[in-house]
Amino acid sequence: MLEIFLIGALSAIGCGLTGPVLLLRRRVLLGDAVSHSVLAGIGIAFWIHPVVNSPWLRLGAALSGCCAAWVATKLTGILRGRADAALGLVFPLFFSIGALILAIKASNTHLDVDQVLSGNLESSWLERFRLGGTDLGPQAAWNMLLIVVALLAAGWIWWRDLQLYLFDPQQGQILGRPMAFLEILVVVATTSVIVFSFDAMGPILLVALLAGPGICAWFLTSQIGPFFLATVAAGLLSVLAGTGLACALDLNIAGSIGLAAFLIALGTLLMAPDHGMVFRLLQANRARIRFVARLLAVHICQHEIKGDQASENTRVGLRDHLKLSEKEVAAGALWLQARSLAVWENQILVSTHAGKIFAKSLAEGQDSTDGQMGGEIQRPASLM
Amino acid sequence: MTTPDGAVLFACIGAGLLYGLLGSITHLRRQSLRGDVLAHSAWPGVLVAFAITGEKSPVVLALGAFVFSAGFGLVITWLERLFPRLKGDGAHALLLSGSFALGSVVWSLMQRHMEGLGQAGLKSFLLGQAAAVQWPDAWTLLGASMLAGLFVYSFRRDISGILFDRDHAFLLGQPTLAVEWILDLFLALGVVCGLQVVGMVVLSALLVALPLAVRPHTKSFGTFVLASTMLGGAIGFVTPWLVIFLESSFGHPGKGIPTGPIFVVMATLVAIASLFGPRFNNKSVATGIGVRR
Numbered sequence: 118m119l120e121i122f123l124i125g126a127l128s129a130i131g132c133g134l135t136g137p138v139l140l141l142r143r144r145v146l147l148g149d150a151v152s153h154s155v156l157a158g159i160g161i162a163f164w165i166h167p168v169v170n171s172p173w174l175r176l177g178a179a180l181s182g183c184c185a186a187w188v189a190t191k192l193t194g195i196l197r198g199r200a201d202a203a204l205g206l207v208f209p210l211f212f213s214i215g216a217l218i219l220a221i222k223a224s225n226t227h228l229d230v231d232q233v234l235s236g237n238l239e240s241s242w243l244e245r246f247r248l249g250g251t252d253l254g255p256q257a258a259w260n261m262l263l264i265v266v267a268l269l270a271a272g273w274i275w276w277r278d279l280q281l282y283l284f285d286p287q288q289g290q291i292l293g294r295p296m297a298f299l300e301i302l303v304v305v306a307t308t309s310v311i312v313f314s315f316d317a318m319g320p321i322l323l324v325a326l327l328a329g330p331g332i333c334a335w336f337l338t339s340q341i342g343p344f345f346l347a348t349v350a351a352g353l354l355s356v357l358a359g360t361g362l363a364c365a366l367d368l369n370i371a372g373s374i375g376l377a378a379f380l381i382a383l384g385t386l387l388m389a390p391d392h393g394m395v396f397r398l399l400q401a402n403r404a405r406i407r408f409v410a411r412l413l414a415v416h417i418c419q420h421e422i423k424g425d426q427a428s429e430n431t432r433v434g435l436r437d438h439l440k441l442s443e444k445e446v447a448a449g450a451l452w453l454q455a456r457s458l459a460v461w462e463n464q465i466l467v468s469t470h471a472g473k474i475f476a477k478s479l480a481e482g483q484d485s486t487d488g489q490m491g492g493e494i495q496r497p498a499s500l501m
Numbered sequence: 502m503t504t505p506d507g508a509v510l511f512a513c514i515g516a517g518l519l520y521g522l523l524g525s526i527t528h529l530r531r532q533s534l535r536g537d538v539l540a541h542s543a544w545p546g547v548l549v550a551f552a553i554t555g556e557k558s559p560v561v562l563a564l565g566a567f568v569f570s571a572g573f574g575l576v577i578t579w580l581e582r583l584f585p586r587l588k589g590d591g592a593h594a595l596l597l598s599g600s601f602a603l604g605s606v607v608w609s610l611m612q613r614h615m616e617g618l619g620q621a622g623l624k625s626f627l628l629g630q631a632a633a634v635q636w637p638d639a640w641t642l643l644g645a646s647m648l649a650g651l652f653v654y655s656f657r658r659d660i661s662g663i664l665f666d667r668d669h670a671f672l673l674g675q676p677t678l679a680v681e682w683i684l685d686l687f688l689a690l691g692v693v694c695g696l697q698v699v700g701m702v703v704l705s706a707l708l709v710a711l712p713l714a715v716r717p718h719t720k721s722f723g724t725f726v727l728a729s730t731m732l733g734g735a736i737g738f739v740t741p742w743l744v745i746f747l748e749s750s751f752g753h754p755g756k757g758i759p760t761g762p763i764f765v766v767m768a769t770l771v772a773i774a775s776l777f778g779p780r781f782n783n784k785s786v787a788t789g790i791g792v793r794r
Contacts, residue, residue, distance in 0.1 A: 143589030146534050201533040202709055209706030210769040213762035220759050325598030369609035375602025382595055
């Protein structure tokens with residue numbers, strides 16, 4: 118159990134280090150695409166050397182995954198940034214070539230295509246890494262550890278260039294930084310994470326760990342360093358929650374880790390500060406109350422000048438005249454009261470001296486914050 | 502040379518027409534991978550439908566699949582509107598993995614609680630079984646393409662509005678969100694109709710490759726949609742003949758050549774040839790592919 122968790126955690130770290138790169142380059146589905154493209158390599162390797170479970174299959178898989186990712190990257194350039202179309206064109210081609218070769222050459226051998234799709238974390242610890250007869254733990258964990266160390270080293274060496282590559286590759290090219298090299302590096306790094314982890318996890322858990330934690334982190338921070346750290350942390354949290362859930366209810370481990378990552382990401386979309394849905398609804402509500410309060414301030418002053426405040430500036434009068442609801446009038450008046458711009462006297466809203474100055478500045482359009490208000494009150498419309 | 506089976510021929514033509522049409526619109530919405538995502542999200546739907554009814558009839562399973570993939574499609578559209586950061590493929594990847602993880606969890610629950618559960622009817626639902634195509638499958642695909650064609654033709658103004666300038670269309674009072682959601686429903690319908698017949702990979706390949714093959718040659722919305730649809734139909738017509746030709750020249754007895762992968766390879770090769778080959782419309786040479794001048 119601990120070993121399964123270890124494999125999951127290391128994969129989460131690997132995915133956490135590559136996920137943000139894919140997310141920022143808008144290419145998260147590369148995980149899905151590469152894991153389908155692998156079939157071409159498996160097919161060709163099987164054609165040349167028809168033995169199931171040979172290391173040649175693994176090598177062919179890795180090579181064709183890399184090849185597909187590289188072709189997709191090049192094609193994205195040719196299609197002027199249409200990464201979705203490039204991926205969608207490349208991976209079915211590779212998958213079909215593999216399926217054709219296997220159908221012609223290996224139709225009576227048992228090489229299960231379905232198994233590739235679901236992944237099997239439960240049995241991933243069965244393959245051991247042995248050195249001189251001593252058992253040093255599961256092979257999959259050592260593979261992932263190697264990749265994580267390599268990723269950390271590469272990230273440490275090319276940290277500045279990586280930022281340039283992510284946010285402004287043209288600028289990087291002008292500065293003479295190795296952008297083309299970084300592109301290949303990113304392709305190789307992501308593909309190696311994908312290829313090495315997917316026979317343990319399956320492509321779907323892989324996409325879950327690439328997308329879910331990355332999206333979490335993106336809604337929590339706007340800085341690149343914390344982005345990577347938060348992604349790794351969210352990935353580890355998903356693995357922990359997922360394995361716990363799977364143990365408690367006896368579920369498929371890969372599936373429940375994926376589900377945990379998905380739910381954590383959805384929770385972040387709801388609750389995140391600044392970008393989350395709840396926060397934005399609250400903000401929209403606040404902006405609406407502020408707008409109503411300003412409307413009220415100007416309106417009551419105008420009626421005070423006319424002298425008919427006794428009939429107009431009541432709750433009912435304001436409600437009917439400005440076509441507001443009772444609640445909105447109350448909230449707007451509260452806003453004014455809190456800033457001592459107006460007070461209720463005998464059920465009539467009366468503006469104070471400060472309130473009159475405020476209303477005058479609003480009516481004359483001198484309020485500096487007035488220009489921003491249009492932007493704020495549009496929020497509710499875009500939320501619908 | 503023998504002729505191909507009629508059901509297979511018409512199913513291929515129907516699939517080509519349907520995915521050429523739907524693909525041209527998903528391409529212009531910059532969401533080429535949505536078909537793939539919706540196909541994956543049908544998986545928990547199939548399982549839930551089977552768990553509730555205990556039947557493996559294609560209609561029940563298709564209904565479950567449609568409910569789930571339509572639901573996930575609508576959620577993707579809504580999330581992308583709500584959170585601009587999820588544009589590109591963030592929302593797609595999130596819901597793809599979420600739905601498939603849900604499917605695996607439901608599957609492991611079912612394996613524990615339901616007796617005598619064979620994988621047979623359920624997995625082939627996802628991967629397609631082109632060899633066992635019947636006439637009803639062909640009629641379903643042709644009918645779905647007719648329906649989608651009718652919708653696209655009658656709402657062509659609203660659709661081109663949301664494709665090219667959504668804010669302007671919104672200001673003109675066109676029902677942008679409603680049309681987007683109906684388009685999502687049609688894509689889900691198309692995906693579910695084709696899932697059992699051609700399978701997930703063929704379907705997502707056609708959705709991407711057919712519009713890409715046509716895109717360099719035209720700048721008009723109507724021509725683009727029509728040409729992509731017709732190209733799909735033409736490739737669908739050629740594929741079964743090609744399969745028979747290949748089987749008679751290279752096939753071994755007892756080892757058939759599968760139709761699906763040949764369909765994919767054909768469509769992809771046409772797309773690549775048209776991307777790198779000469780253009781029919783000389784005006785679009787300078788502007789390249791997929792960008793406005």
